[in-house]
Amino acid sequence: MAQVKKFARHQRFAQSQLQQFLEGEMLNTPVHNLAFQNPSPKRERIKHILMGSPQAVTQTIHHLHVIGYASTGDWSPLLPTANPDEVMSILIRMILIR
Numbered sequence: 001m002a003q004v005k006k007f008a009r010h011q012r013f014a015q016s017q018l019q020q021f022l023e024g025e026m027l028n029t030p031v032h033n034l035a036f037q038n039p040s041p042k043r044e045r046i047k048h049i050l051m052g053s054p055q056a057v058t059q060t061i062h063h064l065h066v067i068g069y070a071s072t073g074d075w076s077p078l079l080p081t082a083n084p085d086e087v088m089s090i091l092i093r094m095i096l097i098r
Helices: 002-022 031-037 054-066
Strands: 042-052 087-097
Touching (some): 042 054, 054 087
8 A cells, every 4th residue: 555655656746747847848739829829939859768678668668658758659669779688769759948
């Protein structure tokens, strides 16, 4: 029971941090609608790269899905790196820069 409460507390904290990070980001708003909200919005591409064991990368992708940051399908398939037993996955997002 204590572990469930700890996870819920962690999830609320993570969601709060995510909302602060994404404040002002309008991923689903068409660019032409942004012009009316901010006369000179600047959208910039940001790449998230996860590297590690297949288990660690997969677990992190699922955690980011649980906290609402990105769907599991938004990430690239696991790609091998030059290091044995290491993979990477990439997520590309467009964010609004103020």
